[in-house]
Amino acid sequence: MKYWLLPFIALGSLSACSSDNQEKQQANDPFVEKEIPTFSPLNSGGVNLPQPDPRFNIPAEHIPTSGLQVDIRPPVNPLPIIHDSIAQFDGERASIVYPADKQAVYNLQQVARLLNEQGIAYQQENGKIITDWTSTGRADEVGNVQLRYQIEQLGNQQASALAISILQAKRDNVIFTPTVVDKQRYAAGRLNQLVGELNIAYQQQQQQLATSSNIPLNSTIATDRNGRQALIAQAGFNATWQKLAQILPSLGFSIEEENIGRGYRELKYRALDELEWRRFGVARPDLAKGEYKLQIAVVGNNTAIVFTDEDDQPLDQQQAEAVYQALQRLLAN
Numbered sequence: 352m353k354y355w356l357l358p359f360i361a362l363g364s365l366s367a368c369s370s371d372n373q374e375k376q377q378a379n380d381p382f383v384e385k386e387i388p389t390f391s392p393l394n395s396g397g398v399n400l401p402q403p404d405p406r407f408n409i410p411a412e413h414i415p416t417s418g419l420q421v422d423i424r425p426p427v428n429p430l431p432i433i434h435d436s437i438a439q440f441d442g443e444r445a446s447i448v449y450p451a452d453k454q455a456v457y458n459l460q461q462v463a464r465l466l467n468e469q470g471i472a473y474q475q476e477n478g479k480i481i482t483d484w485t486s487t488g489r490a491d492e493v494g495n496v497q498l499r500y501q502i503e504q505l506g507n508q509q510a511s512a513l514a515i516s517i518l519q520a521k522r523d524n525v526i527f528t529p530t531v532v533d534k535q536r537y538a539a540g541r542l543n544q545l546v547g548e549l550n551i552a553y554q555q556q557q558q559q560l561a562t563s564s565n566i567p568l569n570s571t572i573a574t575d576r577n578g579r580q581a582l583i584a585q586a587g588f589n590a591t592w593q594k595l596a597q598i599l600p601s602l603g604f605s606i607e608e609e610n611i612g613r614g615y616r617e618l619k620y621r622a623l624d625e626l627e628w629r630r631f632g633v634a635r636p637d638l639a640k641g642e643y644k645l646q647i648a649v650v651g652n653n654t655a656i657v658f659t660d661e662d663d664q665p666l667d668q669q670q671a672e673a674v675y676q677a678l679q680r681l682l683a684n
Contacts (some may be wrong), residue, residue: 446514636673
């Protein structure tokens with residue numbers, strides 16, 4: 352039993368030392384040297400020693416008699432989490448600036464989704480999000496510190512930015528004015544947390560898409576709710592979307608424009624010769640060169656693929672069967 356007692360005592364001592372958030376934040380140093388030895392007056396042996404000039408005496412009231420309460424927590428800086436980004440704090444706002452082509456991942460809509468998942472109420476208008484009172488999320492606060500944040504998205508054709516500032520702060524329901532250090536700590540901390548979660552979700556999605564694009568997909572030709580022939584892939588939307596991006600060029604379709612949120616792609620077709628279509632086990636369809644459209648939609652656990660011409664008219668039966676049969680073979684590889 353004596354061998355177990357010492358570790359528990361040590362663990363209890365460590366817990367006790369770090370349990371008080373006041374101690375985590377502040378250092379109380381009275382600036383007094385302890386155990387200073389006392390000296391007897393110097394025996395000058397009859398020599399007159401120079402006396403101190405009273406003009407340089409430090410007034411007694413300027414000498415601290417007690418410790419100063421100094422917040423010793425390290426500062427929090429905005430981090431350039433996004434590739435090719437710049438993060439900074441300007442005294443009021445913590446912001447991160449990133450290339451405009453990443454707006455689809457890092458934007459106010461995605462931030463709003465995270466706030467909903469975290470149970471943080473907010474109002475959104477004029478390109479800004481104003482949150483209700485919410486905790487800082489830090490474990491080292493003294494009292495119940497709550498904040499109201501303003502989150503905004505800025506940008507132009509070259510770059511976009513997310514910026515966070517502190518609108519109000521209160522501790523134990525008492526409003527207080529945050530210092531510049533407080534503003535940096537809380538605004539930068541929230542910005543790093545939100546952008547970090549968006550970045551993790553994006554990286555995970557990219558890994559899933561990279562993996563799913565190499566998986567064979569089974570599919571069947573069917574009729575959709577509008578009576579059009581469609582190809583039904585037995586896979587989720589992301590896997591189907593990524594796989595199609597790889598195989599469409601093999602059929603002569605290049606992707607001109609796309610919107611993954613709408614499941615929509617504009618395609619340009621260059622006619623393949625008869626031999627190339629025979630490689631897919633079908634006769635060459637009578638497809639004219641030009642623009643076509645591809646709509647991808649979720650149907651339960653499956654994904655529907657529908658081709659139309661540039662006027663949104665469905666392909667005729669012979670064209671649709673040839674295109675969908677060729678896609679079936681390519682999806683299955």
